[in-house]
Amino acid sequence: MMELLGALIPSALAQHAPVLLVVVPLILSPVAAVMPNGRIAWVIALIGVAFTVLMLPPLFAGVQADAVMSYALGGWAAPLGIEYRVDALNLPILALVGIIGFLCTLYALPSVADEVDEGKRAIFYATFLVCFAGLLGVAVTGDAFNVFVFVEISSLSTYGLIAMGAGRDRRALTASYNYLVLGTIGATFFVIGVGFLYMATGTLNMADMARVLAENGHDRVTQAGFAFIVVGLGLKAAMFPLHVWLPNAYAFAPNFVTAFLASTATKVAFYALIRFLFSVYHPDVTFVDLSSTWVFAVVGTIAMIVASVQAVFQTDARRVLAYSSVAQVGYMMLGLGIGSADGLAAGLLHLMNHAMMKGALFMALGAFALNYGVSRVKDLAGMGKSMPATSVAFTFGGLSLVGVPLTIGFTSKWYLILAALENGWWWAVAALILSSLLALAYVARLLMPIWFENAPTHGGAVPKVQRVPWLMAVPMGILALANIYFFFHAAPIVNLARGAANAVMGGF
Amino acid sequence: MSPHLILRVVSKLLIPMIVVFALYVQFHGDFGPGGGFQAGVVTAVAVILYALIFGLDAAKAAVPPSVAQAGAALGVFIFVGVGFATLFLGANFLDYDVLHPNYEHRSGQHYGILLVELGVLSTVSSVMLVIFYAFASRVPDIKDEEW
Amino acid sequence: MFDILADRAIYMPIIVLMMMGLYVVVATGNLVKRLVGLSIFQTSVCLLYITVGKVFGGQPPILPPAHHGEDHGEGHAAEAGHAAAAASSHDAPVHDAPAHDAADHAEPAHGEAAHAEPAVADTGHAEEAAHGAASHAQDAVQHVADAAHHADAAPVHVEGAIDGVLYSNPLPHVLILTAIVVGVATLAVGLALVVRIREAYGTIEDTALSAADYSAETGGRE
Numbered sequence: 001m002m003e004l005l006g007a008l009i010p011s012a013l014a015q016h017a018p019v020l021l022v023v024v025p026l027i028l029s030p031v032a033a034v035m036p037n038g039r040i041a042w043v044i045a046l047i048g049v050a051f052t053v054l055m056l057p058p059l060f061a062g063v064q065a066d067a068v069m070s071y072a073l074g075g076w077a078a079p080l081g082i083e084y085r086v087d088a089l090n091l092p093i094l095a096l097v098g099i100i101g102f103l104c105t106l107y108a109l110p111s112v113a114d115e116v117d118e119g120k121r122a123i124f125y126a127t128f129l130v131c132f133a134g135l136l137g138v139a140v141t142g143d144a145f146n147v148f149v150f151v152e153i154s155s156l157s158t159y160g161l162i163a164m165g166a167g168r169d170r171r172a173l174t175a176s177y178n179y180l181v182l183g184t185i186g187a188t189f190f191v192i193g194v195g196f197l198y199m200a201t202g203t204l205n206m207a208d209m210a211r212v213l214a215e216n217g218h219d220r221v222t223q224a225g226f227a228f229i230v231v232g233l234g235l236k237a238a239m240f241p242l243h244v245w246l247p248n249a250y251a252f253a254p255n256f257v258t259a260f261l262a263s264t265a266t267k268v269a270f271y272a273l274i275r276f277l278f279s280v281y282h283p284d285v286t287f288v289d290l291s292s293t294w295v296f297a298v299v300g301t302i303a304m305i306v307a308s309v310q311a312v313f314q315t316d317a318r319r320v321l322a323y324s325s326v327a328q329v330g331y332m333m334l335g336l337g338i339g340s341a342d343g344l345a346a347g348l349l350h351l352m353n354h355a356m357m358k359g360a361l362f363m364a365l366g367a368f369a370l371n372y373g374v375s376r377v378k379d380l381a382g383m384g385k386s387m388p389a390t391s392v393a394f395t396f397g398g399l400s401l402v403g404v405p406l407t408i409g410f411t412s413k414w415y416l417i418l419a420a421l422e423n424g425w426w427w428a429v430a431a432l433i434l435s436s437l438l439a440l441a442y443v444a445r446l447l448m449p450i451w452f453e454n455a456p457t458h459g460g461a462v463p464k465v466q467r468v469p470w471l472m473a474v475p476m477g478i479l480a481l482a483n484i485y486f487f488f489h490a491a492p493i494v495n496l497a498r499g500a501a502n503a504v505m506g507g508f
Numbered sequence: 509m510s511p512h513l514i515l516r517v518v519s520k521l522l523i524p525m526i527v528v529f530a531l532y533v534q535f536h537g538d539f540g541p542g543g544g545f546q547a548g549v550v551t552a553v554a555v556i557l558y559a560l561i562f563g564l565d566a567a568k569a570a571v572p573p574s575v576a577q578a579g580a581a582l583g584v585f586i587f588v589g590v591g592f593a594t595l596f597l598g599a600n601f602l603d604y605d606v607l608h609p610n611y612e613h614r615s616g617q618h619y620g621i622l623l624v625e626l627g628v629l630s631t632v633s634s635v636m637l638v639i640f641y642a643f644a645s646r647v648p649d650i651k652d653e654e655w
Numbered sequence: 656m657f658d659i660l661a662d663r664a665i666y667m668p669i670i671v672l673m674m675m676g677l678y679v680v681v682a683t684g685n686l687v688k689r690l691v692g693l694s695i696f697q698t699s700v701c702l703l704y705i706t707v708g709k710v711f712g713g714q715p716p717i718l719p720p721a722h723h724g725e726d727h728g729e730g731h732a733a734e735a736g737h738a739a740a741a742a743s744s745h746d747a748p749v750h751d752a753p754a755h756d757a758a759d760h761a762e763p764a765h766g767e768a769a770h771a772e773p774a775v776a777d778t779g780h781a782e783e784a785a786h787g788a789a790s791h792a793q794d795a796v797q798h799v800a801d802a803a804h805h806a807d808a809a810p811v812h813v814e815g816a817i818d819g820v821l822y823s824n825p826l827p828h829v830l831i832l833t834a835i836v837v838g839v840a841t842l843a844v845g846l847a848l849v850v851r852i853r854e855a856y857g858t859i860e861d862t863a864l865s866a867a868d869y870s871a872e873t874g875g876r877e
Binding site: 152191 | 677680686689690693696697700703704707826827830833834837840841844845848849851852855856864868871872
């Protein structure tokens with residue numbers, strides 16, 4: 001199917017697909033910024049995101065043909081010029097960001113119209129396009145400093161997007177400010193690490209760095225660079241002790257922003273971490289190997305348990321899901337920490353599945369908020385009767401989080417357990433099962449009011465079924481059904497994850 | 509005598525020179541320290557100085573906020589537009605060589621850099637102005653007369 | 656011992672600034688002061704890059720007019736003085752003299768770079784310097800700059816149109832510019848947030864802000 005779609009795109013476009021993916025949303029952003037009203041800006045945002053999705057089939061075709069698609073920006077060949085490389089590792093990430101971005105943009109029109117003032121909507125969509133382009137840029141670039149530039153582009157626009165939630169709740173401002181301070185510290189640590197790598201290797205191109213490091217060995221400068229890069233990207237990926245910005249940022253941002261960020265931002269940072277770990281530094285090097293076992297696996301396990309416990313005690317519904325996101329990032333870190341191709345594949349599989357789960361969940365919460373202004377867990381009472389379709393979507397996502405069989409959550413946890421068992425890590429399996437039980441606890445806390453409690457009656461009237469705008473319902477339905485569909489047809493996603501892991505385990 | 513007479517006279521002399529200096533820095537970026545970002549900031553400084561001395565309303569009459577916002581968008585559009593122009597001319601994104609047929613003297617690179625730096629100048633000066641207007645337009649806690 | 660310390664002394668101010676910035680971010684309760692600390696932290700990173708990129712006696716990386724057509728003469732007139740001075744001091748044939756001078760320049764530059772293994776980039780860049788033909792002027796400049804910077808007594812086999820002029824490496828400067836712009840943008844967004852917080856909460860002390868947020872949360876519990 002990909003080849004058929006790829007053949008529809010003219011080859012003149014297809015050969016520039018790696019750069020058009022990033023640049024078209026970027027050029028549409030200033031166009032959207034000067035539009036007179038939010039609706040036209042939304043149309044422009046939708047065009048930008050749709051274009052990116054259209055650029056995906058040529059990339060799939062290219063990577064299938066050549067294993068690596070390399071694009072030299074400005075005609076300057078690597079390693080001097082900035083090069084965009086698409087291989088089996090970042091192709092799933094690009095597809096994920098593109099498709100989730102498209103679904104979220106469809107979802108955005110009614111949701112943003114409800115939450116953001118009319119005068120600010122054009123700039124809001126322009127900022128979203130910049131964030132989208134930035135995330136894609138992190139995923140597609142092959143130059144280490146370019147990663148920093150795009151990380152900052154996406155982060156700065158994220159701070160703005162989160163603060164737009166101040167119309168509903170002023171705590172969005174402090175949440176965005178705290179995220180700004182922490183995120184900037186993280187990005188600065190990352191750039192210090194890149195500086196050390198540049199000092200040691202003399203080049204900024206990641207493939208070239210890998211070559212130089214392989215030839216010359218890893219001295220203390222590269223080790224220090226490694227430490228800085230892990231801390232910097234770990235903060236962006238919400239790795240356990242560095243996650244404190246996430247709950248508030250996701251809880252108070254506009255619902256569309258939360259749905260988009262929860263599915264993409266931390267995933268892209270996690271991808272960047274994998275890229276540096278495996279494609280610049282080699283996983284067999286002692287300190288990288290040690291850090292996999294003693295940093296990522298340990299931190300991931302702690303995150304799985306502690307964040308799940310914290311999720312159980314939250315009163316704000318989106319905070320529950322935000323802490324759950326931190327726990328799920330812990331799963332991915334554990335997969336990374338296992339260090340084998342199976343572990344990495346399991347981690348990447350969970351990355352993709354989690355994006356679908358959280359996308360559906362946050363979209364459903366946004367639909368609840370649109371109709372009823374839901375923000376706290378007890379506000380969810382009675383939603384099963386008032387908004388049955390949305391509640392079903394929410395339930396699918398929640399069951400997926402727990403890892404109930406018949407959902408994709410089960411698939412990825414299964415693969416994680418298998419990979420941990422192969423490594424002989426019984427404690428990791430125990431932690432996975434424990435955190436699934438904890439997930440059951442907090443998901444039950446969310447699902448019980450929806451299905452088993454009655455809505456607070458206002459004057460004794462029976463709550464009637466409220467409709468959700470179709471622009472919101474369709475993306476939410478797609479993501480919720482994907483949770484079930486990809487359990488039965490798991491092959492495409494599992495193969496993507498395996499292909500990514502194998503591509504990267506074999507070196508850049 | 510107006511209490512700020514010296515400031516007003518000196519700034520009227522200096523502001524045009526600041527703008528000229530900004531243009532100098534802009535075009536000198538090829539050959540020395542300079543370029544779009546620095547020039548943009550200096551240009552914005554000229555307008556901000558005008559606002560500080562003559563009042564925010566006068567500055568907003570001189571460079572309206574809508575013009576500043578449009579300038580910000582225009583600059584990004586120029587920069588990425590140059591990239592698209594190179595794409596349409598058949599080369600890779602931002603490959604300036606195709607912008608001008610004279611390959612031996614690399615005129616394409618010259619044109620390309622001049623255009624993108626123009627975009628950077630527009631965006632940076634406009635963004636600095638937008639930020640200044642946004643901050644300065646907030647209703648103050650203490651009115652000017654009460655200082 | 657002392658010469659090792661002296662070589663690396665330049666890193667002390669950088670580390671001090673970095674830690675000062677981080678301390679301010681952590682220790683202060685005022686939101687604006689926190690942003691100031693963040694800016695200090697980011698500035699120290701810029702210093703780090705400049706330190707690495709310093710080439711003693713390096714010229715701006717612009718080819719002297721003798722290597723282009725006369726069309727560029729007027730544009731490079733200002734640089735002709737530099738280039739002439741540099742060219743006159745490097746009149747000797749291409750290979751050995753510049754390598755030797757470059758090595759002299761590179762020694763203190765090396766101390767500044769405080770490399771554990773100065774030869775790391777050498778192989779890569781010497782090869783690339785050989786490949787850097789005159790077709791890509793910028794590449795060749797950068798190559799020579801890198802090769803000159805990292806050379807240590809091994810004669811750098813420099814081909815191409817550069818005759819013995821030691822050029823500064825433009826890449827760290829570009830990286831610093833980008834980092835500065837990012838810092839400015841971050842500061843602007845941060846201050847805009849502080850202005851909005853001040854209007855929404857009436858305070859910019861973070862203890863008062865946390866108290867307000869906490870009471871909003873627990874107040875909402877009922």
